Amino acid sequence: MTDAGRHPGITLHTMSEVVDIQGYVGNFDVKILKRARYVDEKECTACGDCAEACPVVRPDEFNVGLSSRKAIYTPFPQAVPSAYVININECLGHNPSVCAKCLNACEKGCINFHMSDEEIVEKVGSIVVATGLEPYDPTELDEYGYTRFENVLTSLEFERLINAGGPSKGELVRPSDRNLPESIGFIQCVGSRSARKGSGYCSNVCCMNTIKSSLVLKEHYPDINIKVFYIDIRAFGKGFEELHMRSRRLGVNYLRGLPGTVEELADKSLRVAVENTSSGELEYHKLDMLVLAIGIKPAQSTQKIREMLGLQLSSDGFFLEAHPKLLPVDAATRGVFYAGCAEGPKDIKESVTQATAAAGRAIRLMHKGEISTEPITSEVIADKCNSCGKCAEVCPYNAITVDVKKKTPAVVNAAACTGCGTCAAECPFGAIIMNHFTDEQIINQIDALMEDRPQEKVPVFACNWCSYAGADFAGVSRLQYPSNMHIIRVMCSGRVNNKFIWHAFLKGAPVILVSGCHIGDCHYIDANHWTEKRVKKVWRRMEKLGIRPERLQLEWISAAEGVRFAEIMRKMENLRCRVSSREIADTIKILKSRKKKP
Amino acid sequence: MEKKVAEKISTNSGQIARIGVYICHCGLNIGRTVNCKYVADKTSGIDGVVVSKDIGYACSEPGQQEMIADILEHGLDRIVVASCSPRLHEATFRQMIQSAGLNPYLLEMANLREQCSWVHMNEPEAATQKAVSLVKMAISRVRLLCPLAVRTIPLTKRTLVIGGGIAGIQASLDLADNGYEVILVEKKPSIGGTMAQLDKTFPTMDCSI
Numbered sequence: 001m002t003d004a005g006r007h008p009g010i011t012l013h014t015m016s017e018v019v020d021i022q023g024y025v026g027n028f029d030v031k032i033l034k035r036a037r038y039v040d041e042k043e044c045t046a047c048g049d050c051a052e053a054c055p056v057v058r059p060d061e062f063n064v065g066l067s068s069r070k071a072i073y074t075p076f077p078q079a080v081p082s083a084y085v086i087n088i089n090e091c092l093g094h095n096p097s098v099c100a101k102c103l104n105a106c107e108k109g110c111i112n113f114h115m116s117d118e119e120i121v122e123k124v125g126s127i128v129v130a131t132g133l134e135p136y137d138p139t140e141l142d143e144y145g146y147t148r149f150e151n152v153l154t155s156l157e158f159e160r161l162i163n164a165g166g167p168s169k170g171e172l173v174r175p176s177d178r179n180l181p182e183s184i185g186f187i188q189c190v191g192s193r194s195a196r197k198g199s200g201y202c203s204n205v206c207c208m209n210t211i212k213s214s215l216v217l218k219e220h221y222p223d224i225n226i227k228v229f230y231i232d233i234r235a236f237g238k239g240f241e242e243l244h245m246r247s248r249r250l251g252v253n254y255l256r257g258l259p260g261t262v263e264e265l266a267d268k269s270l271r272v273a274v275e276n277t278s279s280g281e282l283e284y285h286k287l288d289m290l291v292l293a294i295g296i297k298p299a300q301s302t303q304k305i306r307e308m309l310g311l312q313l314s315s316d317g318f319f320l321e322a323h324p325k326l327l328p329v330d331a332a333t334r335g336v337f338y339a340g341c342a343e344g345p346k347d348i349k350e351s352v353t354q355a356t357a358a359a360g361r362a363i364r365l366m367h368k369g370e371i372s373t374e375p376i377t378s379e380v381i382a383d384k385c386n387s388c389g390k391c392a393e394v395c396p397y398n399a400i401t402v403d404v405k406k407k408t409p410a411v412v413n414a415a416a417c418t419g420c421g422t423c424a425a426e427c428p429f430g431a432i433i434m435n436h437f438t439d440e441q442i443i444n445q446i447d448a449l450m451e452d453r454p455q456e457k458v459p460v461f462a463c464n465w466c467s468y469a470g471a472d473f474a475g476v477s478r479l480q481y482p483s484n485m486h487i488i489r490v491m492c493s494g495r496v497n498n499k500f501i502w503h504a505f506l507k508g509a510p511v512i513l514v515s516g517c518h519i520g521d522c523h524y525i526d527a528n529h530w531t532e533k534r535v536k537k538v539w540r541r542m543e544k545l546g547i548r549p550e551r552l553q554l555e556w557i558s559a560a561e562g563v564r565f566a567e568i569m570r571k572m573e574n575l576r577c578r579v580s581s582r583e584i585a586d587t588i589k590i591l592k593s594r595k596k597k598p
Numbered sequence: 599m600e601k602k603v604a605e606k607i608s609t610n611s612g613q614i615a616r617i618g619v620y621i622c623h624c625g626l627n628i629g630r631t632v633n634c635k636y637v638a639d640k641t642s643g644i645d646g647v648v649v650s651k652d653i654g655y656a657c658s659e660p661g662q663q664e665m666i667a668d669i670l671e672h673g674l675d676r677i678v679v680a681s682c683s684p685r686l687h688e689a690t691f692r693q694m695i696q697s698a699g700l701n702p703y704l705l706e707m708a709n710l711r712e713q714c715s716w717v718h719m720n721e722p723e724a725a726t727q728k729a730v731s732l733v734k735m736a737i738s739r740v741r742l743l744c745p746l747a748v749r750t751i752p753l754t755k756r757t758l759v760i761g762g763g764i765a766g767i768q769a770s771l772d773l774a775d776n777g778y779e780v781i782l783v784e785k786k787p788s789i790g791g792t793m794a795q796l797d798k799t800f801p802t803m804d805c806s807i
Contacts, residue, residue, distance in 0.1 A: 340765025
């Protein structure tokens with residue numbers, strides 16, 4: 001920690017949040033909101049005179065409320081930067097008639113109430129997302145009585161209780177009477193591996209954390225009676241099983257089965273009812289104190305960061321990596337990497353490993369000082385361009401300039417173009433070529449698909465980042481669905497020109513699916529809004545022409561929704577079965593006659 | 599010498615395409631469900647397809663060498679690899695054809711694993727038919743692909759690290775020690791994150807800070 005604080009190459013912004021990120025790999029513009037500390041970070045020596053003078057007492061967050069702090073405080077003794085901070089919402093103010101006691105107490109004059117929040121702008125080439133975790137709040141698990149019973153604690157609270165720097169200076173005490181408990185129970189998988197409340201996944205660290213706690217307890221209090229209630233102990237890492245065995249050898253009692261209820265007795269002890277699944281017996285255990293081994297949840301900031309960087313989440317709410325095995329620290333957005341619990345629950349060793357990997361990946365990207373980008377960008381054919389300005393209007397990156405009044409043809413800024421293809425789909429004059437996903441290339445694919453027994457086949461347009469990845473995920477999960485679904489990959493669903501849809505119907509497609517990222521999750525900011533608009537336009541036209549709009553479907557499928565992808569494929573097949581060859585023939589006739597009209 | 603010949607063909611527009619099609623077994627991943635030999639035979643007669651064969655592991659070194667040898671021997675100018683998802687190996691095969699002198703964008707992949715054999719495991723017949731369709735679609739697309747040139751853009755050699763827990767600290771130190779400037783942003787008044795709250799940590803049983 002201190003190394004990071006002192007390193008000349010690291011600019012540390014605490015009390016700060018990233019509020020906006022623009023740009024792309026190699027060239028991100030980041031806006032950071034740095035909140036006022038009201039204490040000069042560099043001058044403060046953390047002597048603590050100010051806190052002694054401060055009259056405002058509040059619960060200490062670092063000790064999860066088990067002790068108190070002042071309105072001017074240091075989060076914990078080893079904090080980096082080693083400087084005090086004023087919580088301005090709690091502070092009585094610097095008016096001498098009200099308080100201002102800290103101002104007088106600080107000899108160096110580090111306290112400055114005129115500090116204000118700052119907006120910092122930084123330019124960076126790569127980003128490491130290490131937003132960490134949120135501990136599970138077990139209050140909703142009423143049967144364990146957390147918050148109702150004084151002597152039921154979370155593992156994080158327990159952690160502070162046995163910490164030498166904690167509120168009891170490392171002495172284990174029962175919150176209700178400050179006595180040393182004779183017996184202590186640990187309940188595992190609180191908020192993890194549950195289909196009912198909390199999360200379905202394993203939080204990865206709680207088994208080992210409890211084993212560690214039992215060892216610490218046995219070291220300090222060899223006679224203490226420890227019981228661990230578990231489903232199964234997952235001691236999978238290097239050296240873990242040895243610790244587990246050591247804990248058992250020291251006499252820690254491991255009982256297979258999670259308690260059904262916890263009652264508080266008159267002396268504030270707890271009575272735990274549990275079905276011991278090794279013996280099948282219902283047992284009752286009286287314990288002085290109970291610790292809930294709480295699980296790990298995604299950090300609260302996850303959604304905000306996801307939106308800013310166009311990232312994806314897996315179904316458990318953590319960030320989704322570009323590939324679970326081969327690109328485990330890369331985000332699908334180039335130049336963004338994950339480290340630590342942001343990507344999933346991890347212990348310290350794994351977090352460090354992943355952080356080093358993320359740094360390595362970022363260095364690999366940056367070391368040349370330049371990066372190559374995919375030439376999948378759009379181009380305007382000046383002769384065909386009518387300067388209507390539609391392309392510039394739909395481009396999510398403002399990469400197209402066109403002077404509508406002067407009637408000069410549109411120009412694409414290739415550096416800013418990310419290749420979604422929305423402009424090409426929108427252009428009424430066919431004046432835009434979307435490289436590598438040209439109209440002809442896609443039409444050719446449709447033709448090849450519809451060449452043979454078209455009435456049995458379903459064209460599925462899928463965007464590269466979400467729905468195509470969702471289809472891959474269905475494959476990795478071996479989810480079975482009808483075999484007549486054929487995916488046509490585009491970078492963004494916004495690339496799907498209406499003429500592709502009409503062409504497929506003309507060639508005899510029974511039903512068609514257009515699929516993309518969920519609204520708000522589009523990899524190209526909001527290009528899928530235009531997908532929606534375009535599909536709605538086709539639906540209205542279909543209705544007018546007497547073609548059932550139901551035959552064109554629009555679905556949003558994320559990269560993590562393999563199950564949903566397979567379900568939608570089955571739904572498409574159901575829809576297809578309801579389209580007769582007569583109906584298809586009629587549609588072709590309608591569309592052909594429409595084509596003949598001038 | 600041979601390499602140069604291949605390069606000429608690939609960049610000459612207006613030439614009739616000379617397409618190579620490779621149906622990968624991926625061991626048993628594809629081969630158990632899809633009849634790869636049949637798919638290769640079915641697509642061999644298509645206009646412009648010069649080589650069409652099934653192959654054990656397209657991504658393996660011998661697999662890639664076989665394709666490179668074909669490109670040089672038959673003057674192939676466009677390649678279809680029908681194997682896994684392009685999200686996995688598109689970069690691999692682009693590099694491969696580039697090393698044989700072709701523009702890397704003259705490659706198309708048909709996804710026979712994630713989107714065919716793995717999702718139609720109990721219907722080998724139907725999966726094989728679908729594979730034929732997918733490969734035909736890929737051939738029709740590859741025919742029209744154009745060589746594209748990769749662009750390079752300047753880059754800022756700095757990294758933003760969001761979050762000052764153990765992961766953020768470690769990533770920052772590694773980057774900074776390698777000479778890259780780091781901006782480390784932490785929401786709270788101190789770095790340290792959840793780790794700083796822990797007493798002893800497993801497996802070493804020493805303190806966290």
